[in-house]
Amino acid sequence: MSDTELPIALRVEALESLLIEKGYVDPATLDKIIDTYENEVGPQLGAAVVAKAWVDPAYRARLLADATKAAAEVGAEGRQGEHLVAVEATADQHHMVVCTLCSCYPWTVLGLPPTWYKSPAYRAKAVRDPRGVLEDFGVSLPTTTSIRVWDSSAEIRYLVIPLRPEGTEGMSEAQLARLVTRDSMIGTGLALRP
Amino acid sequence: MSDTELPIALRVEALESLLIEKGYVDPATLDKIIDTYENEVGPQLGAAVVAKAWVDPAYRARLLADATKAAAEVGAEGRQGEHLVAVEATADQHHMVVCTLCSCYPWTVLGLPPTWYKSPAYRAKAVRDPRGVLEDFGVSLPTTTSIRVWDSSAEIRYLVIPLRPEGTEGMSEAQLARLVTRDSMIGTGLALRP
Amino acid sequence: MNGVHDMGGMHGFGTVQPETDEPIFHERWETRVLALNLAVGRIGGWNIDRSRHTRESLPPATYLASSYYEIWLRGLENLLVKHGLVGTDELAAGKMIHLPPPGKTAMTVDQMVEGLRKGGPCNREVHTPAMFEVGQMVRAKNINPSGHTRLPRYARGKIGEIELVHGGFVFPDTNADLEGEHPQWCYTVRFTGTELWGPDSDPTTSVSVDCFETYLEPVEY
């Protein structure tokens, strides 16, 4: 911020080499963390959870009863998903998840949050005007659909089970998963139509 | 703010010459405004009001009844003093004036506000922790003294009549006025002891 | 608007920093910003509420990073552009590119002296009786308008006592949008510190807030 500060990339480089020199971090461990969130943990896991819930009523029941355990069944578990709750959209009830105080997000099922999720604009507006937020995403819901916002103010993380689109009756779990966008699991979007 | 902006002094210079060129302002008028607030309108006017109220019970009564008119008697009138209210400190009641939403201030009796009055620190803290503000100014009041804060949220401007210090019984109005500091008329200080 | 300008009760800004023997201005450019605001304000076509609203509408990070006179400069630039007195191209060039609209003539020294001496009173006659009287308990409404308002967030939903009845005043919430003065009764409402900040706060303090009539509702006991 101040004029005397290094450009941020150099500042981070300096900090990393200092922490390595002091023996606090191992560069291989840093690489592994980055690889994990770039290539392993991401919204495809949440999509698998949602698609399974759409086709398997028993799984859906387990997911709604204990989402932490149900997500672990498809391999989604760990950091920032220790206490997961799934909330299910219906024809007349939409859900939207936010963290107004920082940027809490269900990493185990969605990966790292997008920039807009962490932005003051979203954090400020979602709780006051969720319908306006949906407009920002080009989504318009009928006024007969109520909107429930979940502010992740403690350690519980929320996963939205979006409404299953019409015309998907014969589709396989894998096909369905491709319709489940990240935004539809945050509640700023809907699942894609086939 | 952005890296492409001119240094602020140059930016102001450019704006001034543009507004002169467009015929919106006359440099002589600008100079007159500055001269007014650098050399004419200042806290010596408020101090005169307070000292007069200390020695003249009839003036004190007029000041408490209609401070706008009473201040005009000593020549303090006009912009940002159109609707003046005087609040009087007693042995067990202190007053402090703030404007949390911007920096409203009784210009006619105190001149332009000091930097700290306009600072986020003061605007944020005065309404929540006025006793802590007094500590920031090195002033400690007994807990038996209640503190009344006035947030200037409309067009009424507040002038504090501080407690007259002990040991000033024989002093003239002019001598007393020298004890009345600007801060004592905002309520972040007390009148000086002789 | 619930903006960062509405900072009553916030933490994180540190202690108040008084300055010994503070000069009236710290830099020459500050004098010019003050004077420009006062001189153009009279002919610009806006009003004090619109000026305030323009300043509080600066991007929040800019508002907090700017000094008072910086905020006044940015606000004035925005007002000049919005009201068609100056183009953004002119601001960038620092030179006149478009002819000024007719009737926007600089104030003379004498006009300004008279203007400062008279000020701009905001009291207005109101033809309805005051809804509240001194001593009455009222609740500040829970309003969250996106536009200008002078009801601070910390007072909303809180109960206080009518302490002063000031008469009719220009209503800033509409005046800021040039939607008319719509004068209303204006009151001072006194809230206890514990009502505002909870039972753990200093019980020997109170805060008085000047409130327009439509900010308030009666409380029955």
Place this chain on the structure above:
Amino acid sequence: MNGVHDMGGMHGFGTVQPETDEPIFHERWETRVLALNLAVGRIGGWNIDRSRHTRESLPPATYLASSYYEIWLRGLENLLVKHGLVGTDELAAGKMIHLPPPGKTAMTVDQMVEGLRKGGPCNREVHTPAMFEVGQMVRAKNINPSGHTRLPRYARGKIGEIELVHGGFVFPDTNADLEGEHPQWCYTVRFTGTELWGPDSDPTTSVSVDCFETYLEPVEY
């Protein structure tokens, strides 16, 4: 603390800006900031609540002007200094000047993989019965602590309905100051939009906030 981080309900930040085909990271340095935070966090001697509190304690203008990973960088630097792992002289020099304290050994790849897979559960056994039950109406208290809290300002003083009872959880308000976990019952409380934002707001919305037991008080009807 009533900080600028507590932005639920604020105006002035503009519209939400989704980014088409957004990459997971926009710059390489962001990847390192994330990884450094996760790797050092395990050995630093702090906890997730302290990390959050350190970030929200940045100067307000800095917080608002910084991107998410910039905030994480600044927070990490401050934590390293506060906890004696790094000196400000070392930060400035980018080189080790003081020997590290004993026992602060870098996590291996395997330890980190296991750590990420297990996470850091915050549920704890609580030995008192829950004070509230599903369906009960409660009021979020009007608290304004200067330290860390997870009760957003917009919910304070408002009445809502207990919707979920989550069991015992680490209490962030004390944990952030390293004053102990003091676990409490944690609830989801659902507030109507009109309760939070007034009668003019959209009546078809509600906001559910996760609240610790001491944030709440019963409401009698």
